[in-house]
Amino acid sequence: MNSPASFMDAPALFSADGLLGIIFLIMIAVTLTGGFIAATAERLVRALAGIVICFTGVAGFYYFLNSPFMAMMQILIYVGAICITISFAIMLAAPERTRKTGPANLLSGPLGFIIAALVFGGMCALALRTQWEPFAKSATGTVREIGIELLTNHSMVFELISLVLLIAIIGAIVIARGGRTG
């Protein structure tokens, strides 16, 4: 394991690296705030807005992890498509009259907290044990490299994606038309 970095090694606040750290912290704050809003909001609309904020923060992470392509994908697909799909799903059932007040069960009670704590602890343990590599060293992540990897070494996966998407189309239609007679 690396020796823990001391504050003496930390970059000066107004150097590029120091500012980068501040922006990174802001991104963390944005993501956490979004997640918190999404989890606690009573109105579905606000929960959705929280998810949007959260996803935008995650996109920021990708950007700072030297993968702008993934960052843009995050915004394009998660914010631009998935959130819109969720919102249209909410609109199927008059949103403001159906509030998010399910019956309290074990999962929303203590058990939920325990599971969350376990996941959090596991992630922390993982983060502390990993040998972190500074992001500038990992060169993979340009669009060209992703493309070459995707269509040579992972071509099977790539074709399976299209199958999965096709099944998703069929599934959506089957579910949407399920109750229809004639």
Added chain:
Amino acid sequence: MSAELVLSGAIFIGLAIIIPIVMIMTVMLGPRSDSAAKNDPYESGIKHVVGHADQKFSVKFYLLAILFLIFDIEAVFMYPWAVSLRELGVFGLIEMTVFILLLLTGLIYILKKGVLNWR
């Protein structure tokens, strides 16, 4: 590299601060008067609001959103291929043709099922 990241981060955060300020300024500059009629939803001058804002929408809009999601993901997967088109050669083209034809099948299925037949 990190300088560029700082620049883009700063632009992002700067804009995220400046635009809300415009909204706050408007609230501060504008007059603040209030009345029951002002608070009603706009209804082209009719006194009683007809209908409700929370109406249910057709499932077709939802289906279109799902379709959009699928095609969006598809288009996104094409970008890495397009950038590395020259390196990938004919094999890549065949792979992509299969990929696109599968999704086109899905689109044709949707059209045949009449999702886009509006009444």
Added chain:
Amino acid sequence: MSLTLLNVVLAVFIAICFVGANAAYLVWCERKGAGFYQRRPGPMENGWWGLLQPPIDGVKLMTKQLLIPGGVDKAIFMVAPVLAMFPALISFVTIPFSDNIVAHPIDVGVLVIFAFAALGGMSLLVAGWGSRNKYSMISSVRAVSQTVAYEIPLLITTITIVMISGSLNLGDIVQQQLDGFLSWNVWPLHKEVGFNLLMPVSFLILFVCSVAETNRAPFDLGEAESELVAGFHTEYSSMGFGLFFMGEYANIVIGSCLITILFLGGWSCPFGDLGIFPFTHNVGWFLLKIYLIIFVFIWIRWTFPRTTIYGLLNLSWKYLIPISLFNLLLTAGLLKVF
């Protein structure tokens, strides 16, 4: 790249000023254009030919009351206009106006524009939901399903350009079109492919999609005045409305920038670099091209009648998407064959 706080502030400041000035004066252009096509003078009172109208309108908007209707979710209501303006400004940061006038060139520039356009689509939805008004609601659902439908052919058609240039960087895409107007991507003639008849098809699809993406007539179903009052911003007054309006015009400028960069050679002089001032590759050509395209947008708006929502969605899903997919495959095939 040297980084000072001043550079950052300057870049953001210039982007905002450019967008603000454009939004303000494009409204004037729009009104003058409308007047021209309807045989009336348009705004004439304030300043010479009504040129002082936009700043006066701006002041008026700023000093009006921002009306928040009763019972709305205030946070959501206030966020929507900000969300409409913010992505448009971000996109400007990555657009190259010339080979050295670009605030922040990002390697995936094309995707930045699309990603933030998608984020802008969220603002329509948030506005509709925040307003608690049935017209806003219907309009936002219409507008979102429209932007959503036209985003796909837009994304797919852009891939044809990406294939030809092999880059997602907007600056690189322009760099390959610098040898006079025959090297522009819009022409069927192309260095590598020889005679690529598919490029005009791509151009046409991209043009139609960007008109639809900006919610403009004949595709302005989101704000059909005669049916939905003013659409998703019915309940917004003062600068709330102002921000939506500016966001809309900023999106128009971005759309025309995108068309110019992808197909019309960006900042390149149509005659190649002749070495004498106006005929070198410079920012003037870029501005000339984008304003020409904006003029065409205005021209289209005041010439064609509005379509129906069904016709609009069908056009995209039944025609544009399959055509753009085939167009993509054929272009890829051409690039491989030659």
